Amino acid sequence: MPHKDLLDIESLKREEIEHLLEQAIPFKDLFTRSVKKVPALKGKSVLMLFYEASTRTHSSFEVAAKRLSADVTNFDVAHSSITKGESVRETIETLQAMRSDFIIVRHSRSGLPATIAKLTRASVINAGDGAHAHPTQALLDAFTIKEKFPDPTGKRVLIVGDILHSRVARSTSTILKKIGVEVAYLGPGSLVPRTGPENIRRFTDYQAAMAWAPDVVYLLRVQMERQDVQYFPSLREYHRLYGVTDARLAEIRERGLYLMHPGPVNRGVELCDAVMDYERSLINDQVENGIAVRMAVLYWLKPGAVMG
Amino acid sequence: MTLSAEDIAAAVDRLAEAIRAQTAGAPIALIGIRRRGDEVAERVLTRLAEDDRELSFGSLDISLYRDDFERLHENPKLLESDIPFPIEGAHVILVDDVLFTGRTIRAALDALSDYGRPAKVELAVLVDRGHRELPIQPDYTGITLSTQRPDHVLVCLEKADGLDQIRVIANESP
Numbered sequence: 501m502p503h504k505d506l507l508d509i510e511s512l513k514r515e516e517i518e519h520l521l522e523q524a525i526p527f528k529d530l531f532t533r534s535v536k537k538v539p540a541l542k543g544k545s546v547l548m549l550f551y552e553a554s555t556r557t558h559s560s561f562e563v564a565a566k567r568l569s570a571d572v573t574n575f576d577v578a579h580s581s582i583t584k585g586e587s588v589r590e591t592i593e594t595l596q597a598m599r600s601d602f603i604i605v606r607h608s609r610s611g612l613p614a615t616i617a618k619l620t621r622a623s624v625i626n627a628g629d630g631a632h633a634h635p636t637q638a639l640l641d642a643f644t645i646k647e648k649f650p651d652p653t654g655k656r657v658l659i660v661g662d663i664l665h666s667r668v669a670r671s672t673s674t675i676l677k678k679i680g681v682e683v684a685y686l687g688p689g690s691l692v693p694r695t696g697p698e699n700i701r702r703f704t705d706y707q708a709a710m711a712w713a714p715d716v717v718y719l720l721r722v723q724m725e726r727q728d729v730q731y732f733p734s735l736r737e738y739h740r741l742y743g744v745t746d747a748r749l750a751e752i753r754e755r756g757l758y759l760m761h762p763g764p765v766n767r768g769v770e771l772c773d774a775v776m777d778y779e780r781s782l783i784n785d786q787v788e789n790g791i792a793v794r795m796a797v798l799y800w801l802k803p804g805a806v807m808g
Numbered sequence: 809m810t811l812s813a814e815d816i817a818a819a820v821d822r823l824a825e826a827i828r829a830q831t832a833g834a835p836i837a838l839i840g841i842r843r844r845g846d847e848v849a850e851r852v853l854t855r856l857a858e859d860d861r862e863l864s865f866g867s868l869d870i871s872l873y874r875d876d877f878e879r880l881h882e883n884p885k886l887l888e889s890d891i892p893f894p895i896e897g898a899h900v901i902l903v904d905d906v907l908f909t910g911r912t913i914r915a916a917l918d919a920l921s922d923y924g925r926p927a928k929v930e931l932a933v934l935v936d937r938g939h940r941e942l943p944i945q946p947d948y949t950g951i952t953l954s955t956q957r958p959d960h961v962l963v964c965l966e967k968a969d970g971l972d973q974i975r976v977i978a979n980e981s982p
Contacts, residue, residue, distance in 0.1 A: 538919075
C-alpha cells in the first residue's frame, strides 16, 4: 500500500524501508550521467515550507525534486504573513489552494508536519520537527551504512552527543534497529535519555563506549541554538570528553572505524579539523546519498492516497 | 494460444540473422529494456558472439520515463540501468520482448537520449502484437502475432520466469 506522507520512521514497515533503500540505488546511478534529470514527476509541484533554518536539507530536497523534473516553490516563511500573525492553519489553507502535490515541512514544533498532513491532500514529508523525527535523514544514514555493510545485521553504531534534543538520534536509531543494526548512545548524562528503547546501550564514558567495539561512530551536531539551558560546562570541555580529538582520530583510524555526522559540523567541537581528511569519513557520502534517498521517497509517496 | 520454447528459440534465431544481414561487421550495441527485453538481447548477443565485430551490451529501465504515472496505483519498482559504454555516436539496437502500443519504446528513446546522442537507433522485438498508439515500427521482428486490442500477451523467459513460453489470453470484457 502506498503512503501519502512520510512523517516518521516508526510508521514504516521493515520491508518498506528495505524497498526505499533499494530504490535509492538506481537514483544514485543517475548522478554519474551527463543528464542527471529524469521526467518521473514532470508537472508535479513541490512546496518547501521551512520554518527553521536549514541549508543542507533544504537544498538536498530541492535538488532531489528538480532531478525528478518537479516544479519547486519556496514558501519563504521569513517574509510570509506568518510573521504578521497568520496561523499555521490559515497558511495551510492558502497552500492547499495552490494545489501542491508535495509539501516538505521543517518546524521547531514536534508534530506540526502531521497536523499539516491531516489538513491537505498533498503528500507531506517531514524534513525535521522539533526533537521528534527526521525520517529522510534516517533513511540516508541507513543507506550510507548499507553501502559499506550490505548485510548490516549485528553491525554496531555508536551515536555520540546530545541524544536528548536530537531528532536525528531518534529517527536514525529507530531505522538502524529495524534493519538489524545494534545501537548505543554516548554523551553527557544530562543529554542521554534514561528512558526509551531498552535494547540501546547507554554510555557516558568514551573509553567504555569504544570497548563496546562499534563499527561506525556517528557524531551528532551540538545544537547550540536549541539549548536554552546549559547541559555541559563548555564547548572545549565537550570536545575533550566526547569529541573526536586528534588522539581519538588516531585510535579510530587504527581500528578502521567509519565516521558519520549529519552536518553541518562544528569544527573543534564534535570533530577536530583532521577528520576532514579521514579516509573513512562518510560525511560527504551522506550528502550525496541524501539526494538519492529523497528522490526515492518522492517517487514512492502517492499524493491523494488514503492515509494508512 | 501458446508458443513453445522452440518457437522462441527460432524467433531469436531470426532476429540474430536479420541483424547480422543488415549490420554486417559494423560495431553495434544491444540495449535490452528491463525486464525481459534484456534477456532477449542477451540471447541475440550470444548468437552474434562468433562474428568478428565489436558488440556492446546494456540494459535500460524505463520506469522513470513512463507517461502513465497518474493511472498507476503504485509507481513501478525501479531496476538498475546498466549501459557500460558511451552512447555517443553508437549504433544502438533497442531490444524488447513485446511491441504493443509503442509507449514503452517512446519512453526508452527518451531515456536513451539522456545518456547521449547515438548515431542510429533501431528496434528489435521478439513479438509484435500490433495495436500501435504511436508512430513506432520495429526494424527486426521475431514473431508477428495477430491479436485483439484487449488480449493479454504473456511472455515468459527462463531467467525472469523459470520457463520459455508465450501465451495469448483472450479478454472478452472491453
